[in-house]
Amino acid sequence: MVMIETPSVGARIDGAVVRNTALSSTGLLERIFSAAFHGLVYPQIWEDPIVDMQALDIKPTDTLVTIASGSCNVMSYLTANPARVIAVDLSPAHVALGKLKLAAAQHLPGHAAFSNMFRYANLKTNIALYDRHIRPHLDAETRTYWDGRDLSGRRRISKFARGFYSTGLLGRFISIAHLLGKMYGVDPRELLRMDSVEKQREFFETNIAPVFDSRSFKALTSIRASLFGLGIPPAQYEALAGDAEDGMIGALRTRTERLACGFPLKDNYFAWQAFGRRYQSGETVSLPPYLEARNFNAVRDNASRVNIVNESITAMLAARPAKSVDAYVLLDAQDWMTDQQLSELWAEITRTATPGARVIYRTAAAPSPLPGRVPAGILDKWDYRTEESLELGKQDRSAIYGGFHLHIRRGSTQ
Known part of the structure; x- marks a missing residue:
């Protein structure tokens, strides 16, 4: 069965990517990119969760909002014991991947099975793990996605038997x-x-x-x-x-x-x-925090605190009460945005942020895209941590971004 997207999914992705007319060369490229984003783009995420958690200083009472992408970081944030994580993504495939990981953490027999599924991601036994332990606990839409067929005619879940990280x-x-x-x-x-x-x-x-x-x-x-x-x-x-x-x-x-x-x-x-094209072999090696054996119980225990939705982060925040979010992870999404989109996003972030709330994001180039594009009346309510941002950027092992940025919300009287 093939998952059929609603028109709103494509419209939301177009809204995030498309800036120019279809008749222009750039507009054509934007539409091609938008179409590609309807499927799986990131089988894993390329932002360092250790740096993220250091910058966010997550507390047990915190509500964290993040863009999901491959959900590696969503899962890793659970090791810091937040009260709630709300993850959003415009790609239905990314949402399905995040929900798969959450169900796997909660229902697979133990860390060895979880590691087989998401560390190695190339074992034939992973299909049996999915069918027996994960599939019964997925919502209908997510189950339809992983049971559906890709262009080769094979079930999408079979990618975890053939090398998921190469997809x-x-x-x-x-x-x-x-x-x-x-x-x-x-x-x-x-x-x-x-x-x-x-x-x-x-x-x-x-x-x-x-x-x-x-x-x-x-x-x-x-x-x-x-x-x-x-x-x-x-x-x-x-x-x-x-x-x-x-x-x-x-x-x-x-x-x-x-x-x-x-x-x-x-x-x-x-x-x-x-x-x-793989994670390192051995026991004491570098892995995403959510895949480390010592963190498995925390990930399993906290997985129920995550809600993943197919929505833009701005629209999701617009539906939330004021002063209800303590931490925001924007990945590199702002590099895609127009001035209007940036201003709308930061208006909602500022409205929903608790005093002392933290926002982190990365950029392709070194400078922040906000000054001169987001109204000063909004940015004045935030402290931009220049030195901390530079130092945290140097520690980011993914090494593919030009800049890492940290803002902290000023007091409630601002």
Whole structure:
């Protein structure tokens, strides 16, 4: 059975992405990107949850609002014991993935089964785990999604028996990047053999960096659609390209260098996924917090506190009472927004924020997109933490963003 989207789903995604007329080249690209977002884009999330939780300072009484994406961070926030998590996403596939993870945490037999499903995500036994323990506890829409067939004719849930992290736009993009590397005589997996940051850097400089200087690679990345697999719409492409003196090539080289040699490999599961297409083997290795054995009971116990909805974050906040949210995670969504959309979002954030509430987000370029675009009367109610933002950005192991940003709501009299 194929899940049929309601027109409102497509309209909401178009509203987030489309800025130009269909007859323009940019407008056409925006519509192609919007169509791609109706399916799975991010099989996993590329924001560091350790940095997030440090910035958010989550308390047991907190209500946290976040964009779901692949829901890795939604699940990891549960280890900090918030009172409630409200996750939103415009992609029905992302909502279905988040609900699958929540049901799995609550109903799989234990951590080993949960790890098989979401750490390895390539075992045939995962289908039996789904059918026996997860499927009966899914709502009808989510069950229809995972029981439905993909373009190959196989059940979508079968991706967890074939390598889930190689699926979705991002997963396929990384696969293509590996293929391109091999065309240039580079196997990215070899980086994972390096046993020090110094050797990682030497490997990058000798093997990976020259690829960025090749004429064919420059030609490929000059096409805005070539980076749709990274979840980068046309508007964000321009921001990313403008963040380096030598344009998109410079921005991609800088971020790949940081991912490859900015942190020891033993501490960076993002590098293992990018260069090895998997999480590291072994017991005491770097994993997302929600996949660590020591955190499984907390994730299981707190999973019922999460509500995931297919909606825009602005619309969801508009329906909430004033002063009812303590923390907000916007990922990089603001890079996509028009001035009006930014202002509407921050008006709702400001209305719903408790005194001392925290907002975090990331950007393709280093600067915050808010000054000059969101009314000063709104921004004046927030303290922007410049030094903390810079320091937290340096700690982000995913290494793919130009900026990390933290705002804290001033007192209730502001």
